[in-house]
Amino acid sequence: MIGRLNHVAIAVPDLEAASAMYRDTLGAAVGAPQDEPDHGVTVVFIELPNTKIELLYPLGEGSPIKGFLDKNPSGGIHHVCYEVEDILAARDHLKAQGARVLGSGEPKIGAHGKPVLFLHPKDFQGTLVELEQV
Amino acid sequence: MIGRLNHVAIAVPDLEAASAMYRDTLGAAVGAPQDEPDHGVTVVFIELPNTKIELLYPLGEGSPIKGFLDKNPSGGIHHVCYEVEDILAARDHLKAQGARVLGSGEPKIGAHGKPVLFLHPKDFQGTLVELEQV
Structure with a gap:
């Protein structure tokens, strides 16, 4: 089901220093x-030959990565993102297997303009997993 | 300098459950x-179209990932691994830039039979970085 590793996201306390x-x-x-x-983050993309690293920095109040940086x-x-061809089919398969989808369970439009879902880290060995439809 | 993302390593408390x-x-x-x-780990490789996920489980006493799983x-x-063409040139460049190389500073032969080095997470936004010569 999962395809390419779309990106690895790294939360950073200083975006300029991390970029440098x-x-x-x-x-x-x-x-x-x-x-x-819309996602409460400022993002810097690092292009590697086969995938991307995303540096994440909090933007605005209630950023979803503020708690992570506090800890x-x-x-x-912060998370890994795997590509899927059909995010609704992937979601339904995951739920049938007992995995928990975060939030409402409906895909949102992610930072790349494509539908994404996040899966509960407790179901994936402490790893926050994002799925992105490509 | 860094090339492909060779792998993302995830430490897991139950290798069979994580593989399933x-x-x-x-x-x-x-x-x-x-x-x-030699590395104090049992490894399961997950092949994605563009990179690998490595599941790591402690092997023997003094496994380097035991402390991580305790926490x-x-x-x-656990870490990300970037490929480099010349690991000694990479190391010397990193040290000249003030980054700390873990251990003796000399490359060891890693789990893939190739020379590797690990860099200090405090110098890389809390991320443990492995470099592998390919």
């Missing part, structure tokens, strides 16, 4: 910050 | 467990 680290120290292709007010002040790996 | 979750619930191609006594009993994302 990936650009100058690790020598990667680092994009410009993009505000995503992990240095930052840390 | 990735195989049956997420529908991925899950390999057989491989003991890596994260449900499991969690």
Whole structure:
């Protein structure tokens, strides 16, 4: 069912420092910050040859990553995102297998303009999993 | 400098349950467990079209992931591994930029039979980074 690893998301306490680290120290292709007010994050994409790293920084009140950064002040790996062809079929299969879908259970339009869902970390070995329809 | 994302490693408290979750619930191609006594882990590789997920489970006394699982009993994302062409050149560049290399600073032969180094999570936004020469 799952296809490509679309991205690994890393929550960071200082977006400029993190961007500089990936650009100058690790020598990667680092994009410009993009505000995503609907998702409460500012995002920087790092393009690797086979996938992306997403740096996430809180935007506005009630950002979904604020709690994560409170618990992990240095930052840390926040989630992985797997691609699926049909997000409703994937959701129904997952629910039938007993996995919990976060929120209303209906896909939302994610930071890439495509339908996404998040799955409960307790059902996936402590890993927050995002599914994105491609 | 960094190239492909070679893998994302996830430490898990129950390798059989985690393998079943990735195989049956997420529908991925899950390999057989491989003991890596030199690294203190049993590994299960999950092949995605563009990269791999590595499930890690402690093997023997003093496993390097035991402390992580003590802190994260449900499991969690343990590290990301980026490919480099020349690991000694990468190390020297990183050290010149002020990043800390873990252990002796000399590459070891990793679970894939290739030279690897680990970088200090505090220098990379709380993310443990492995570099692998390919």
